[in-house]
Amino acid sequence: MFNLPESVDKPDFSLGNILTGLKVQSRVIYALILRDAQTRYGRHQLGFLWLFIEPLFFVLMFILFKVYMREKDTGGMHSAYFMTSGLVPFLLFRQLMQNMGKCIDNSRQLLAFPQVTTFDVLLATIIIEFAATLFVFVSLVVGISLLDVPPNIEDPLMLLIGIFLLGITGAGVGLIFGSLSPLYPSLKTITNPLLGRPLFITSGIFFSAEMLPAGLREYALYNPLLHMVEIVRSAFFIEFESRYIDWHYACLFALGLFLCGLLCHQVFRNEVMKRG
């Protein structure tokens, strides 16, 4: 009964096999994305509007504040665009930081399907958050240009890179916290007050590094997110070019945290599954 064919002993790494694997994986990710879009934004129209509420609120508050201060712009930049270009990419960071741990919890049921892995779930979440961010970003820019002046976007590619860096940093932090939270449940409750809120204030959403007093700036620049926000703004505005961007520092942090997050996930995955 047990005469085994020899091919069983070695895994099959032939090109055909890899291609089939990729095909299955992209099918799974596509299905996950559609499912996610449905649960999160599709069920009622409000879910979709919710995407816009926070950015709109802060952009409006910022403009009101500027009007109150009798300032026309922000360091030479259009205030509404200034706020949009800082806030929306930052929200991607925060969103991914908060969702990476949760998305596995939410899809636990689906892991009963052998072709669905936690990796697919993570990737689908990252893709959908990126898409949502780009959608909000473009909508706000179109909205502002209809109401006021059209923007002069300097370098769309660099803009995307900046947003990408913020995204994977968020994903990395989210994965680290998400992987450790089954072991230390209290981590869940402190992520936002400990990281989200301070970073919201210090990452240059409401200011650019240029505007800070020199003494404060020195410390603020330790925050890698500030560099990333500066990258986004420098790419967005022709009239603005930050002198304080350290590309190495920003990229190293983003990639380092992301890899670290993936590693944590890999190591603690079984633990997460068991505790349910």
Place this chain on the structure above:
Amino acid sequence: MIRLENVSKSYRTNSGTNHVLRNVNIEFPDSRSIGILGLNGTGKSTLIRILGKAEQPDSGRIFCDTRVSWPLGYSGGFQNNLTARENCKFVARIYGESPKYVEEFTCEFAELGEYFDMPMRFYSAGMRARFAFAVSFACNFECYLVDEALETGDARYKEKFRLAFEERRNGCSVILVSHNESTIRRTCDSAAVLENGELTLYDNLKEAFQVYKFLQSRAA
């Protein structure tokens, strides 16, 4: 055929390690439907999950050259906040089937009525099982892994499934975990007994049930 090669799986419990499978070597041929017998807590469900690759064994390898379903059970596989229709489409997509066909087939076969468009958290265990069977039937698997789910649901519907399985008998096989002797007698033509980490396949049901009864009497 699904073949386990030196598969081991254990869980740590408060009182020590529970070896669910110890170096199990077994082959489930395509042509037969097999029931899995075992006392409570011996790890039948874990075995089914390992066969369906929903769970990794600690060591060993699973070799499989048929299209095997996911483990059909009371729970698992479906997203509670989605409707049955949406879950159908998801399953169809990940198995590369036509979403429209799977949706129509399931809708008709599961007989869920208006519940088909309600989130699955409102479903009873029986409705869930019905839905799981209908979707898996739509996907045309060659081997169905069933974890007790045949016990739920009313008699009429059970009969419907039995007939549907019967119809496909030539094309597909079933690996079934059940406590119900009559379910196994009706559906399977051989049975395996899981006991103390060892899985033994018996060619005829009679022998398997004798061993199972002996285990039961010893436990009692």
